[in-house]
Amino acid sequence: MAEASIEYRGAALLKELGLASRRQIRSVTPLAGGVASDIARIETENGDFCVKFALAKLRVKEDWHAPVHRNAAEYAWLKVASEMAADYFPKLYGRSVAANGFAMEFVTGDTVVVWKDALLERGPAQGEAAVVARLLSRVHQRSSRPTFDRSGFDNAMDFDALRLDPYLRFSAGVHPEVSDALTDMADALFKSDAVLSHGDVSPKNILFRDGAPVLLDAECATMGDASFDVAFCLNHLVLKGFHLPQHAEPFLTAIAEFAETYFEAVDWEDPAALKQRIARLLPMLMLARIDGKSPVEYLAPEHREQIRALSLSIIANPVNTLDGLISLFKEAMKS
Incomplete structure (x- = not known):
């Protein structure tokens, strides 16, 4: 079965976390740069969010699979590290166990x-x-x-x-x-x-x-x-x-x-x-x-x-x- 689109999963995640309803979403922009996850910027009436979901098969030439529950370790690392040095990490808005995804601050600005x-x-x-x-x-x-x-x-x-x-x-x-x-x-x-x-x-x-x-x-x-x-x-x-x-x-x-x-x-x-x-x-x-x-x-x-x-x-x-x-x-x- 084909995996649902990042647009669909991102909207579902924000709804589950109570961050935005589907009607409040203005745009979803997939982000490039990695081989291990689907990432997108979602602009909503409540602000902008970055959503991230782990991929079971990484986007490389060789056959490379990895467990999607690793998304939990990433979220835990960001949470712990941000407690050690809050100014150096994005704000976290929650994680879905069922979706193996989480939402965080979309880091942007003229100086980024x-x-x-x-x-x-x-x-x-x-x-x-x-x-x-x-x-x-x-x-x-x-x-x-x-x-x-x-x-x-x-x-x-x-x-x-x-x-x-x-x-x-x-x-x-x-x-x-x-x-x-x-x-x-x-x-x-x-x-x-x-x-x-x-x-x-x-x-x-x-x-x-x-x-x-x-x-x-x-x-x-x-x-x-x-x-x-x-x-x-x-x-x-x-x-x-x-x-x-x-x-x-x-x-x-x-x-x-x-x-x-x-x-x-x-x-x-x-x-x-x-x-x-x-x-x-x-x-x-x-x-x-x-x-x-x-x-x-x-x-x-x-x-x-x-x-x-x-x-x-x-x-x-x-x-x-x-x-x-x-x-x-x-x-x-x-x-």
Whole structure:
């Protein structure tokens, strides 16, 4: 049976949540930008809302399915994170268990920009990476405390289906020469539950509003390893540095600023051990965005090959520090 349209589901959701009747809806505009969910802006007499529903089959070339109840984890992450830092998250208006969807504030305004778009247009502006890192470290730090309520975030199986399997294990199948390293990393990440992990800290999921980051799309949320969120975000900065060689130096600076700012708050474990895990994971995620189930779309063929070769080399000969890894990136970007 075909899935109902986003227009129909969105209207039904707003009615169920008591936000607007069908007669009060002025327009429904589907939003692009993701492969895992149906999202729309709904303009009503009562204001504008953003509605989101998880997809069972993701919109990628490879066969990639994921449980739709992950929508609950995303809503829970946004709710918990907004309690930690209210100014950095959209207002939430409710979730429907039956529809596997929720409604939140539609973030808009003259000062709102999608970080991915801004990075691809002009490279990183000074300080952007640092404020994202500070927000992420705050969530990680506070969720590491014994008093943090972990209920709602026992989502390791969903995280595996959405991240570990399509990124690391799938890439291991493509590259048997490094398969042991990739599968070992996937297994270690699956077992970790130290902090509340967002799971998709990508520039496409980060808006800047009046200079402050707004972090969205936490459907991979689980108690996990802090290294994943950090490496995931740094990976996007690295890839864009190769894509825009004229901005390579600002991207390298942004990577260093992100790492420096993030580690100012790390007190839940040995910082050196966390840095080593990030340094091991980052090249694996670089490879996964070339040969995994969700390859990045903007890289030229020559850059894809360059990143593939560099990633494989580092995975086979691991670097144990972020500084050492950044030095390798700097050398490669200049070649």
